[in-house]
Amino acid sequence: MMLKKANILIVDDDYDMLELIQRQLQEQNFHSYKAASVVEAIDILKFNAIDLLITDLQMPGIGGMELIKYVEEHFPKVPKLVITGYPSIDGALKVMKSGALDYIVKPFTVEELKHSVEKSLPKRTQNSESKTPPTNKPTVYAGIVGNSEKIEKLIDLIERVKNNRATVLIQGESGTGKELVARAIHYKGSFAANPFIAVNCGAIPEELLEAELFGYKKGAFTGANENREGFFQAAAGGTIFLDEIGTAPLTVQTRLLRVLQEKEVRRIGEQKARKIEVRIVAATNGDLQQMVKKGSFRKDLYYRLNVVNIETPPLREHKSDISLLAKNFLRKYAGEYAKPKIEFTNKALEMLERYNWPGNVRELENVVQRAIIMSENKIDIEQLPDFLKYPSPKLTSTSKSLQQVEKEHILKIMASVDNNKTKAAEILQIDRKTLRKKLK
Ligand SMILES: Nc1ncnc2c1ncn2[C@@H]1O[C@H](COP(=O)(O)OP(=O)(O)OP(=O)(O)O)[C@@H](O)[C@H]1O
Ligand SMILES: [Mg+2]
Missing domain, CATH: 1.10.10 (Arc Repressor Mutant, subunit A)
Known part of the structure; x- marks a missing residue:
């Protein structure tokens, strides 16, 4: 099923509440943005077509009522739904009772949330699933191949975020195309002419990562013989892709948080910070939430990064794309190995489709590449590696003799x-x- 048209902005200083509401909305196929403060919320409102605002009232600093006033003034068409613990104490009861606002009282059930959201949303955006013409389904989008529902949904998400600067967190198993998605967001979007800088946080030694990312001033530490710009500055106006974000040490995490909060970068050894406009896309194949629980990843940073969450599906969950992907890689490498006429037999394709692909698309790509080398004009099952033929049997609960x-x-x-x-x-x-x- 495709995502529904509505974009919902959720604002709450309670991270768990943000997460909970997002999950529930996701289950109903809504797309949502999260903000932990009014300042962040306004930022998102400026750059995205938001169809519904869901906000808490009691928040440190600027409260929810201020946000509602702001929205009424600047985005009068956006409906507002208030989440509140104590409607009478919040003092907003009068406003709400006047009918200007809808509200939902904590704790609420999934059903209550669903009901309130549907009531608040303008009819136009309510249940209309975004339509893609049934014919002519695109099978390649910025290098992303596939026409399964999972890939369609992925592309739909990229389309929604590509033209704004909201921070995106991409999560998925190894080889599922996280980097491909990050590049698609950048190169399909309005800032494509500006730089895309990919930084693999896991590949740069910990003690260097901070200097590489943020830059340094001459004399800031031994070896800092000159002023140096960091990757953030290099990505100004464009996108910085922080791959394997889970490996970033806490010192770097703390600095990153500042960049996200203040939208400015301070070089090591420098007092003055400089304003910077840059889209951050982070990726991980680890379980960041688990790392947050264990204390190795900052909770506040996790939520700042996770404004928009994109999950790249494992290949075994969109097997209908296997044949398309395999043929795509065949074309990609056939020229390289000077075998322009090479084809798969149906049996070989079926075998590729049966396998479970623990290494995902990357593994499929490697298998196809190897098969081209092993074959003349036809790739049959003999040219495929043995592990495809005898997949390790799955343990079943039934005991067999x-x-x-x-x-x-x-x-x-x-x-x-x-x-x-x-x-x-x-x-x-x-x-x-x-x-x-x-x-x-
Ligand atoms: N849907 C897809 N269509 C075409 N190619 C894909 C797709 N998904 C992944 N690939 C290809 O598979 C390879 C792995 O993708 P990528 O490097 O983006 O994965 P990743 O999720 O970043 O993996 P890792 O966590 O190991 O870094 C790349 O060559 C990429 O082009
Ligand atoms: Mg990667």
């Missing part, structure tokens, strides 16, 4: 070699006679 397992295994191997007994016997490392006996 050894005999049963043996039988199933033999039949599977037989099927994989088109019932060729000689080949099957070879793979099973038994002689043909034994195999024939067992088959009986």
